[in-house]
């Protein structure tokens with residue numbers, strides 16, 4: 001799948017294209033304006049069933065607005081949304097029971113305990129009829145998000161990380177087919193971030209499609225299979241992460257004797273640091289270069305294709321955060 005999006009130009013066939021049922025989220029020409037400001041601008045999003053989709057963009061680029069529209073919490077100015085095969089917002093009530101969501105930080109009653117909050121959520125959800133199993137469901141999701149040991153303290157005494165986990169527990173209550181999470185690791189320490197990542201990978205392996213927004217490139221890179229990059233409301237890239245991080249046409253050579261390697265390879269060496277050389281690829285690829293080096297007595301620790309980093313791609317496609325650039329235009333200090 002490769003869908004580098006057009007920066008301008010309308011999609012003539014947009015209205016005529018049938019809905020792709022392999023997609024759990026699809027938007028066409030989705031636009032949201034707040035007054036004169038366009039927060040989301042003509043976005044065609046494609047989230048495949050089973051994907052871990054990372055919606056990446058700088059602060060103020062429109063991620064939260066997009067997520068809120070997907071859940072029917074904000075109405076679009078223009079465009080169409082289909083989630084799990086149903087149009088949103090007109091039939092959002094039919095799909096919400098299959099979606100676990102956490103938007104703009106977890107919402108909870110601060111004077112109640114985490115368990116009491118989950119019990120209220122559970123009672124309001126589609127499983128409310130199975131009240132006898134409520135306690136088990138709550139313990140199961142608390143365990144999954146690493147809050148199995150919480151006591152009766154009210155949520156107002158929780159750290160931001162604990163609230164985030166509680167929000168995630170709430171999103172998991174109904175074993176959703178689709179998880180929509182806005183900045184799910186906000187406020188977590190590195191240990192917590194890793195736990196949430198492992199949990200999302202585990203849920204995804206069991207069949208849940210994961211859509212998450214983040215401004216954290218490393219988080220998307222470590223977790224996602226597909227990435228959508230948004231910049232000032234526009235989707236500037238949507239592709240599989242493997243394709244985005246495609247080969248650069250160079251090879252990375254690690255050797256205990258970089259001087260000998262550099263002498264042998266001459267002008268093919270594009271960069272050099274410590275025991276690593278970045279070399280223009282020649283015909284035959286890594287095997288031919290490895291043979292050439294070893295035949296000339298250059299010992300090798302490793303030799304791999306160099307791949308573009310997600311960071312390089314994103315920086316080349318995006319500007320500074322839209323809030324920053326707007327502030328600059330208005331003469332304020334960033």
Ligand SMILES: Nc1ncnc2c1ncn2[C@@H]1O[C@H](COP(=O)(O)OP(=O)(O)OP(=O)(O)O)[C@@H](O)[C@H]1O
Pocket residue numbers: 034037038039057058059060061062063064065066215322323
């Ligand atoms: N209700 C609103 N009224 C007016 N402007 C809004 C409203 N909600 C969002 N915006 C503006 O729309 C733009 C996109 O905001 P949004 O919160 O969607 O961005 P974001 O990518 O989620 O940012 P962050 O990463 O900082 O949360 C911003 O410039 C924001 O100020």
